[in-house]
Every structure is written in structure tokens, then in C-alpha cells.
Amino acid sequence: MDLHIYRGHRGRQQKESQMHSAQTTVDPAEVAKFEAMSAEWWDPTGKFRPLHMMNPVRLDYIAAQIARHFGRDRTGPAPFAGLRLLDIGCGGGLLSEPMARLGAEVVGADAAPRNIPVARIHAEQSGLDIDYRHTTAEALAAAGERFDVVLNMEVVEHVASPIDYLTACHDLLKPGGITITSTINRNPKSYAVAIFGAERVMRWLPVGTHEWSKFITPGELEELLTRAGLTVTDKSGFVFNPISWSWSISERDLSVNYVTAAIRPE
Numbered sequence: 001m002d003l004h005i006y007r008g009h010r011g012r013q014q015k016e017s018q019m020h021s022a023q024t025t026v027d028p029a030e031v032a033k034f035e036a037m038s039a040e041w042w043d044p045t046g047k048f049r050p051l052h053m054m055n056p057v058r059l060d061y062i063a064a065q066i067a068r069h070f071g072r073d074r075t076g077p078a079p080f081a082g083l084r085l086l087d088i089g090c091g092g093g094l095l096s097e098p099m100a101r102l103g104a105e106v107v108g109a110d111a112a113p114r115n116i117p118v119a120r121i122h123a124e125q126s127g128l129d130i131d132y133r134h135t136t137a138e139a140l141a142a143a144g145e146r147f148d149v150v151l152n153m154e155v156v157e158h159v160a161s162p163i164d165y166l167t168a169c170h171d172l173l174k175p176g177g178i179t180i181t182s183t184i185n186r187n188p189k190s191y192a193v194a195i196f197g198a199e200r201v202m203r204w205l206p207v208g209t210h211e212w213s214k215f216i217t218p219g220e221l222e223e224l225l226t227r228a229g230l231t232v233t234d235k236s237g238f239v240f241n242p243i244s245w246s247w248s249i250s251e252r253d254l255s256v257n258y259v260t261a262a263i264r265p266e
Helices: 002-008 008-019 028-035 051-070 094-102 115-125 137-142 162-172 190-199 218-227
Strands: 085-086 104-112 129-132 147-153 173-184 231-241 246-250 255-263
Touching: 051 173, 051 231, 051 246, 051 255, 094 104, 094 115, 094 246, 104 115, 104 137, 115 129, 115 173, 137 255, 147 162, 162 173, 162 231, 173 218, 218 231, 218 255
Parallel strands: 085 104, 085 147, 104 129, 147 173
Antiparallel strands: 173 255, 231 246, 231 255
């Protein structure tokens, strides 16, 4: 069914492929890993189980940072109405859909073409209007696209050149806009938890999903964001508790999964 729908969108895909052919930091080997798992995006017990488990915490952090930055009341109807938001590496839409429900005008972009039909179908079935595109951050920036919010979640550790990629994220932001970037720290604990534990022991992810050498420390990420012209305003950790089997946000523990908020100065 996915192949049929992919062909049904061939005209749009051809146009997007032209954009995708522009200079890019996309690593084809990394794209292939996630494209092979594309049909399982919305299966909470499948290969993306870790993201489904973490998603409520990610969403809470993202929504809190956006609301604080733009002075929005999260308890009101459609609190993010009037904000244009880009979800880079959108996958099947696990973040794009909640952002659309909060009222944002959402563009979801992914370098893996097979992810896009999955995301489009699920959004249509959910009654959501989301603009999903097979394209890259660099192509969108070159086309002059600009956003109030850029979500960059679990992407930077998979690109060929983090500084060029984050510079494209800067260029995609309107002055005064905010970007949320999450990734994985690089230390012995992150290897034990994110690679050995998640891939080889728990079998949550296929072996080889992550490369420890591509992980980025919080200090390195802040330096990269600063070099890209962004100002970091917050750093927090996403912490998994194996006893309660739940995730939480920590202001101190950035030892494995962590997230930053950064703004493009006016």
C-alpha cells in the first residue's frame, strides 16, 4: 500500500527530489537505516518503541519552551496558532501531529522518502492538515523558507556535517525564532545505555542504528550552535528510570539523552 501511495504522489515527490538534490549534509547510510523501519513508525511496540516511550516527555519540553518563548498559554485552545513550525527528520509524524493539534502550521521534512507516505496517511486518518515533504534542511533554507520554530530532534547525530546542518537550521529560523535540538551525549554511560543496552540487550532498536563516535557532548553541541549563530537558552536531560519504567526531564542529568533550546537573535 505504501508503494501505491508513493507513486500516487509522484508529481510532488519529483519536485521535492529536485530540492533534495541540492547540496546537503544528509548521510545516505543513516537515511537507509530509518527508511528500512518506516512502516513501523506508529507501532508503539515495534522498532520505534523507545521514541513512543520518550515522546510524552519530549512533547512536554517542546511545548513548554515554545510557550515560554512566545508568551503562549498552553491551557488555552490552539495555543500555538499563528506559529509556523518545521519538524526536521519528522519520520512518521510523532511530533508533527501533536504540534498541529496545538494550532501550529506544521511542515514535516524527512530525507527518507518512504517515511513521507506513512506520515501523510496517518495525518489524513487523524484529520490533520500537515505539509509533509521529502526534502532537507539545506534545500528548505535555500528556497527561502522561514519558521518561528524548528524542531531538530534526534537528527544531528546522524548527519555528515553537524555545523553545516545547524547553520541551515539557523537560516530556517526567523529572527527571534526558537529551535529545539535533542541528541545523545558521548561517554561510556551513553555507550552502555544507548547502544549496548538499547540495541543488544533490550533489542529496542536494530544493531547499528547509532554510532557512538557520532554522539555529541552538551559542550560540543553548545559550541556548534553558537558557531551557527544561535544562542542557547536551556539545556536539560531526558532520563529513563528502569525501576518505574518511565522518562522524566532533569535539569542536571545530561549524561545520555539531552535537549537544548536556542534562539536566533533579533
